[in-house]
Amino acid sequence: MPNPVPAISEAESRVMEVLWRKAPQASEDIVAAVQRESDWHEKTIRTLLGRLLGKGAVSADKDGRRYLYAPVLTREQWQSQESRSLLDRVFGGKLSPLLAHFSEHEKLGAKDVAELRKLLAAIEKKER
């Protein structure tokens, strides 16, 4: 299997974000897109892109004089990695303390409650 992508940093994830929305893209377009949501220097964004390439989180396909970049790490994989990491680091690897924590310390919006119900319904269906 493709060896696991090393963890990507906060800043790097902002670059991934634009690739997750649209890929492949040339670096120029990536820079432009990232700059629409940040005030980072072009050089900074290119550096991050290069690091992501080095980590294997994105691919670069030569297209004439330049490259077209695409995500290798999917958003779902990344979300899983990060969630798993939080769970392990902070909640002893178990989901229930996380849920308990939210129920006690964070207010839940209507949407969250709806999502919870859906989740539980899905589980109950599967259980039987």
Added chain:
Amino acid sequence: MPNPVPAISEAESRVMEVLWRKAPQASEDIVAAVQRESDWHEKTIRTLLGRLLGKGAVSADKDGRRYLYAPVLTREQWQSQESRSLLDRVFGGKLSPLLAHFSEHEKLGAKDVAELRKLLAAIEKKER
């Protein structure tokens, strides 16, 4: 209010862990406790303790020749900070995508399901 404690690192949280379980404690005991769960050098652990002190995450009360250390940042505060950070960084600040993610990509144990039910029940009671 007491100015917010800066984020604590992974290694530092392992030291907090032993203080959350029992406090106050002298550094010697902290070192011993941490070493029961890791192979870190005594010096390393003392450094981490010092950094935590610098960050204001723990307090030190003089007790004769040495200090007794106690957590200032509570485990709940820390869990909140970390959860909030994950939510904001990875899930656009909303809980429902996190939940959806778990329901789709992680298997839930019996305990998790029970916790979910409890959570939902508590919400429903509050709603009416």
Added chain:
DNA sequence: CCGGAAAGATTACGAGCGTAGTCTAAAATG
């Protein structure tokens, strides 16, 4: 064909982190 622009590669640099080692002051011990 030549000089400038543009894309990528390389280098930079301070802060925080993981991981200690050294220095100092004070206390305990012989």
Added chain:
DNA sequence: CATTTTAGACTACGCTCGTAATCTTTCCGG
């Protein structure tokens, strides 16, 4: 009292990250 031990303070060092600047190669326009 002189010496050893020890708790804590200070220093260190390589790595990643955020944030770029500089160098190099290559193509495009005149």
